[in-house]
Every structure is written in structure tokens, then in C-alpha cells.
Amino acid sequence: MENGIRVIRGGGVTSPRGFSAAAVGCGIKDPANRRLDLALVACDGPAVTAGAFTTSRVKAAPVRVSQVHLRAGSDVRAVVINSGNANACTGPQGIRDAKEMVKAVSTRLGLRMRQVVVCSTGIIGLPMPMGRVMPRFDELIDDLSPSVDGSKKVAHAIMTSDTKQKSYAIEVELDGVLVRIGAVAKGAGMICPSMATMLCVVTTDAVIGRDELRRASLEAVDQSFNRITIDGDTSTNDSVIVMASGKAGNRAVANGSELARIFREALTRVMLELAKRIVMDGERVTKFVEVRVCGGRTSVDARRVAEAVGNSLLVKCSWAGDDPNWGRIMHAIGYSRARVREELVDIYLGGLCACKSGVASDTPPADLKRAVSRPQVTVCIDLNQGERGYTLYTTDLTEGYVSYNRSEYSLVERVLAERKGLG
Amino acid sequence: MENGIRVIRGGGVTSPRGFSAAAVGCGIKDPANRRLDLALVACDGPAVTAGAFTTSRVKAAPVRVSQVHLRAGSDVRAVVINSGNANACTGPQGIRDAKEMVKAVSTRLGLRMRQVVVCSTGIIGLPMPMGRVMPRFDELIDDLSPSVDGSKKVAHAIMTSDTKQKSYAIEVELDGVLVRIGAVAKGAGMICPSMATMLCVVTTDAVIGRDELRRASLEAVDQSFNRITIDGDTSTNDSVIVMASGKAGNRAVANGSELARIFREALTRVMLELAKRIVMDGERVTKFVEVRVCGGRTSVDARRVAEAVGNSLLVKCSWAGDDPNWGRIMHAIGYSRARVREELVDIYLGGLCACKSGVASDTPPADLKRAVSRPQVTVCIDLNQGERGYTLYTTDLTEGYVSYNRSEYSLVERVLAERKGLG
Numbered sequence A, B: 001m002e003n004g005i006r007v008i009r010g011g012g013v014t015s016p017r018g019f020s021a022a023a024v025g026c027g028i029k030d031p032a033n034r035r036l037d038l039a040l041v042a043c044d045g046p047a048v049t050a051g052a053f054t055t056s057r058v059k060a061a062p063v064r065v066s067q068v069h070l071r072a073g074s075d076v077r078a079v080v081i082n083s084g085n086a087n088a089c090t091g092p093q094g095i096r097d098a099k100e101m102v103k104a105v106s107t108r109l110g111l112r113m114r115q116v117v118v119c120s121t122g123i124i125g126l127p128m129p130m131g132r133v134m135p136r137f138d139e140l141i142d143d144l145s146p147s148v149d150g151s152k153k154v155a156h157a158i159m160t161s162d163t164k165q166k167s168y169a170i171e172v173e174l175d176g177v178l179v180r181i182g183a184v185a186k187g188a189g190m191i192c193p194s195m196a197t198m199l200c201v202v203t204t205d206a207v208i209g210r211d212e213l214r215r216a217s218l219e220a221v222d223q224s225f226n227r228i229t230i231d232g233d234t235s236t237n238d239s240v241i242v243m244a245s246g247k248a249g250n251r252a253v254a255n256g257s258e259l260a261r262i263f264r265e266a267l268t269r270v271m272l273e274l275a276k277r278i279v280m281d282g283e284r285v286t287k288f289v290e291v292r293v294c295g296g297r298t299s300v301d302a303r304r305v306a307e308a309v310g311n312s313l314l315v316k317c318s319w320a321g322d323d324p325n326w327g328r329i330m331h332a333i334g335y336s337r338a339r340v341r342e343e344l345v346d347i348y349l350g351g352l353c354a355c356k357s358g359v360a361s362d363t364p365p366a367d368l369k370r371a372v373s374r375p376q377v378t379v380c381i382d383l384n385q386g387e388r389g390y391t392l393y394t395t396d397l398t399e400g401y402v403s404y405n406r407s408e409y410s411l412v413e414r415v416l417a418e419r420k421g422l423g
Helices: A061-072 A091-109 A130-142 A148-157 A210-223 A258-280 A299-311 A313-320 A326-334 A365-372 A399-407 A411-420 B061-072 B091-109 B130-142 B148-157 B210-223 B258-280 B299-311 B313-320 B326-334 B365-372 B399-407 B411-420
Strands: A005-007 A019-024 A038-043 A048-053 A078-085 A116-123 A166-174 A177-186 A199-204 A239-244 A288-296 A346-349 A352-356 A376-382 A388-395 B005-007 B019-024 B038-043 B048-053 B078-085 B116-123 B166-174 B177-186 B199-204 B239-244 B288-296 B346-349 B352-356 B376-382 B388-395
Touching: A005 A258, A019 A130, A019 A148, A038 A130, A038 A148, A038 A199, A048 A061, A048 A210, A061 A091, A061 A116, A061 A239, A078 A091, A078 A148, A078 A199, A091 A116, A091 A130, A116 A199, A116 A239, A148 A166, A148 A177, A166 A258, A177 A258, A199 A258, A210 A239, A210 A258, A258 A288, A258 A388, A288 A299, A299 A313, A299 A326, A299 A376, A299 A388, A313 A326, A313 A388, A326 A346, A326 A352, A326 A376, A346 A365, A352 A365, A399 B399, B005 B258, B019 B130, B019 B148, B038 B130, B038 B148, B038 B199, B048 B061, B048 B210, B061 B091, B061 B116, B061 B239, B078 B091, B078 B148, B078 B199, B091 B116, B091 B130, B116 B199, B116 B239, B148 B166, B148 B177, B166 B258, B177 B258, B199 B258, B210 B239, B210 B258, B258 B288, B258 B388, B288 B299, B299 B313, B299 B326, B299 B376, B299 B388, B313 B326, B313 B388, B326 B346, B326 B352, B326 B376, B346 B365, B352 B365
Parallel strands: A078 A116, A199 A239, A288 A376, B078 B116, B199 B239, B288 B376
Antiparallel strands: A005 A166, A019 A038, A038 A078, A048 A239, A166 A177, A177 A199, A288 A388, A346 A352, A346 A376, B005 B166, B019 B038, B038 B078, B048 B239, B166 B177, B177 B199, B288 B388, B346 B352, B346 B376
């Protein structure tokens, strides 16, 4: 229990009242076997829904379709998600396929098409294997369950290069009423502000209006998924969907109220927890690093410094090697385009001062090396020019990341497999 | 012979008339042995000099000192360069050390201090081992030679993680008079627009005014060193120094004239050649990639696309794996912040169409794989929205780069070696 927030052990998207979840395997990820790769999260009554999507100019078909549905109205009651194929760079056929998936769900649940949104994650540039996907929707709907198992299956079904399933749920008191927030997410690789190749579905049983849910969601995304980076790349498919069932029966969460403050804090807590887990599960990552910048003249300066440091290949390589090389951090600060004064900068590694006023401190190098050898490291950078700060969550860069990404998803092998495949 | 330009085989900074060069080993790079690490290039009479420096906010001491000297006047006649220590993040002591090096040269050559500039490259954050450097200046001056050997020694002395020395010289006719341009450079690692951890000294015997030399130098840097990238990082020490002796006796190269056009083209040719060699000699690089963007609405859009693609870890990993994964290129285009329309984008790999109008072409994947398997690959991206273009030279990203950069220059070992060392 912290700030009135209680974690629900083993919880997920079905922890809040009013939600069911399901997943089946269509052979999208792997034509040979039947790993789960098609998932559904649905609200069993009217819902209030908000979404945040990739800022990339190259948006996958499901992102385009879902954005239109969420603009049209907020009573979106179901999210259908597939992994293994991103349905990105697939042209008009991709849009038709995404709509086909929406329709398969809306028809069977008795909803209008715009009450369903769709997310995809996986390889870019291959058409969706609709011949394998479409026959499985009856089974998907039959599988819908309000139990924790439904949520677990969704968490597994949306994984791509993730090594761990990611779900989380909490309970918080709003004016004497217990409200729940649950979520599932996938990440790994290509994690960068803003957003990432990440998907996240959040459910809550709070009573909340459309505008306040949208504001709370954007703020929570800004404090969480927009602050994580693994390799500086941003994806075509990033999506966060937040659905509220209103089943908790609390007094409505209204903009500017104390309830709104508590709800935003709780929603941010859920998203930040999943964002951190995404970073820790980054492709072949061995180290989780929190880059905390303070003393900036502006928040933009602080963010620029954090992002330059958190995305520098040389800095990330040095972390992989347990090397307390603050010189590389300084040079990333230098090219960050932030207004910094070198002679004012202090750098702390794991709480130990490595650089004071722009030059080496007298902390013994062996102590600094121990500080950066831990699996979780906090790097604090004080610009000593003002009051603004920014925190970013990042990782080291390993040979394993490179070898994984030079071989995984080889397009040629995938295309050949598709042609020989079951589709 | 091409555009009236003839390459001088084995040429370098001493190919133009009026220049001498020298190098000695002080044990900065390696206290144990005596690899060359202190170099000098000098003009034996009045010179016209221009310089371009890192845009980083964290500038090494030698950069700060040299910028002041070049602003004060253009008759800079000598460049002293050390490798092994960047003299960056070294505070007021670093400035004193840089000036000390300048003074050691100016005194011995009978120049004013402001007629000498200084460059350093190597590890950041350690004080210059002046006790080892200062006793070697007499020998350095004695070593000055107008022969090609002097230039070769400088090219070796400035290397850090470079595996090959980089010198180049050409001859071009200006209004019936043969003018020479020669250069030495070092690079490797941390190569990124704008500039890099790279140093380049260019000499010419052309008669040219200060303003025109400055304009020509900036243009040539923009067309060459600002267009190369290995790992997206920019250094504290990047410097390009261009010295003209006027010994060729040509009609002065004046702004806007035909002579100026020819001279700029020749200077750009020299810098571009060295820039490409720097990329090809990048740390553990196996592939040289030219990213050519055309059809942009503006040059800024074209540049953003080229830089996003050329710096994307995922794209660079796919090149290392000979994977024609144009989907990763598309997603880098997407997050580049350039105004692009996905459905207009064409991507060519080694001349073969991989993506047409935003979707997969029907080129057989095996052919595309062969195209990206070569050691030199050209990636063309046509945005089909206008007439503007931009070209960037980049590399793949290998496990070798990571393992090299996680272990090389380990600060702890360096500091301990320094303490045990000769300094």
C-alpha cells in the first residue's frame, strides 16, 4: 500500500469489473506451431475509451483505422490485437484487412464497427495472412472470460521478442469506493520516445468522463511510455488503449478535482510499471539505467540531455562493459543541443560523484566501476543552471542486441516461409 | 584526371609547396612504447588559414584555444596535434596545457602564439601528461620536413582507433597554373553529423583570400565531413584546419569567380575522399552504405530522412546481417520528422526496387539479399514529393563495434596505468 494504491497480485486487464479477455493461436507468428497470436479484450457494457498512438508519419493500417474509430466516439468496447505481423506498409489491402478484423469482432459481439479498435505488432511490409486469421474469430469470441486466465492469455498472445509476459493491476480508493486499474503490454526492441514498438491495453472500472479519461491517459503516457528508450527507434504501430467500464460506481472523476489527481497518479503508476518492465525486457539487455537530469534552465533542455545520454551508442556500450566512462556522458551532453555550461555540470553514477564542475572528481575509479556494475544503475546529471528536470529509463547496448537484430525477422526467410506456409 | 583534377599518388600535406611536417612519440597513447602521437604541420611563410570546429557545447580545451586564435587573425602558420588524450573536460588546467603546447611551437618557430593552433584526440576527462609531452618539442621541430615522409608520419601520429592512415592530395589547374591541395585526417568511431571525432588538416599552395578560403572550407565541410555517420555521436574535439601558402602564384581565387568554383570543387573532392575513408575505417565496420534521398519537398526533409535511416540501430543491424529489410527503413523514414507520404515512397537497394509506393515490390527477395550483401551498398529513397535531395555516408553496426567500445579505453584501467606510468 503506497499513496493508497494496492497492487493486485497476478492481476491484469480482467481485474477491473466489466471486462473479459481471450486469445487463440492462428499461426501468424509461426506457421508450424500454434503459439497464441490473436487476442481480444472486451467490455461487457457501455465504455469510455481513450487512445494514444505512434507519432511516426508511417502509421500501420490498424493505427489508422483505430484513430478514426476513437475520433468518432468514445464508446469503444473491444480491442482486437494480433502479433507476428504489423500490418504496416501494406497499402490499401492493409486497411481492408484491419477493417475485416474489426468487423469480425463487431458482428459477433453485436457492436457497430466503430466500437472496436485493432492493434498489430510484428514484421513490417508483409500482407496479413488473413486466410489463417479469419477462421479463428468464432473460437476467439467463445474463449472470452472475465477470469485472470483470460488476461494472462492476452499478455502472452501479444508478445513478439519479449521474453516475459507483462501484466499489472492495482486498486485505489476514490472517495471511499475501491476502483481498479489493470493492464497488459508488450515491448522489447525499438523502444524510444515517443512511445515504442509497444502496445498497451489498460482497463479500469472507474466512472470517468471522456475528456478527463483522455487527459489522464495522455499525461500518464507522457510520464511513462514516452520516457523509455532502448535503441532510439520509434515504431509504426505504437498504441495505448484505455477503456473504462464505470462498474465501480464511484462519484465521477471530474477534471481538476482531488479524485482526478488520485486517478491520474494511479494510472501513471500502472503505465510506468509496465514501461519499466518493457525496458528491462529489452532485446538482450543486461542493465536497466535511470537517467535523471536536474538543474536545467528549461524542461526541454533537461529532456534533450537525458535523451542524448540515454540514446548514445558509446555511452550504452560503456555501461555494457561496466565502464564508468563519464567522459562519454559529457560529450553526449555536449551535442544534445541543450544550453549547458560544461564547467557547471556534475555527474553521479550510482550516487557517487564521477564529475564535479565539468572535470573528474576524486572518487576512486574502482568505486565508480563497482557503482556501474550493478544490474540497475541511476545516472544523475545536475546541470546547475535552473530548476527543471527530466527522467528517462534506458538500457545498455550489448553484442547480443546486434546479433539478435541482424538475424531475427530476416525478410527473405520470412517471405519464403510464407510462400511455403499454411496461408 | 577528372574535372581537371589529378590525384597525386602517395601525396599528403607536404605535397603543396611551402609546407613541412613532423611527428614524434611521447608515450601519450601508450606509456610502455613510443608510438607516434605528437605531430606538427607548418607553413614556412605567411599563410591564410580557416577552421571549422565541433558544434558540441562541450568543447575540448584545444578547440577553445584554436577558435580564439583563428578569430584573431588568419595568418596561422602551424598546427600541433596530439593523439591519445583529448584534453577535454579538463577545466582551466586543460586550457593552460593547450596554450603551453601552442607556446612550445610558437617560441621555437619564431611565431606569435596566435599563429599556432592545437588539436587533440583521445580519451576524455584525463589531464594531459605534459611531463611526457613538453620535453619532445625540440625533437619535433628538428624533425620538420617538406618530404612526403613528414606527411606520412603526421597521418600515423594522429590515428587513435583508426586501422589505416588517411592522406590524400590532388593537383588542379587554376587559370593555367597548377595548384595543389593535400590533407591528412583521422576518424573512426563516433562519426556523425555534424562532424565527428575527426581531425583533418588541409594544406594548399593556392593564392586565396581569407574570406574566400573560409567560405570554401565551410562549403566543403558541409558536403563531406558533415555527411558521414557511424554511430550517431558527435565529439568534443572535431576540427578541420585549412592552410594556404600562396606559393602556387595563381591569380587570386575571388568569391563568385570561375576559379572559386573550381577551387571549391577540388577542396570538396579532397575532404569527401577523406570523409569516405573515415567511414570505411569505422570501428569494426563491415559495410559502407551510401544513403541517397531524393524527391524531398525541402532539403531539410531529405536530410532528416537520410539521417534517421543512416543512424537507425535496427537498420544498421539489418545491413550487418545482409538482410534487405526495407520495413525498418520505412519506419525510420516515419519517425524522421520529415514531411513524407508513405504511399509515395520508393526504396531501392543496390539499384533494385524493394518498395514501390510504400508497399513491397515484386523483386525476388533473394535478389534483394544479394544486393545488400556487397561491401558497398547504395540505398536510394525517393520521397516523390519534390526536387530536393541529400546524401549521407554510413555503415552497418556489428557485434564487433559493441565489444570494441565496451572494452576499449576503459577509464579505470587507463587511470591506473597513468598512475603507474611514466608521466
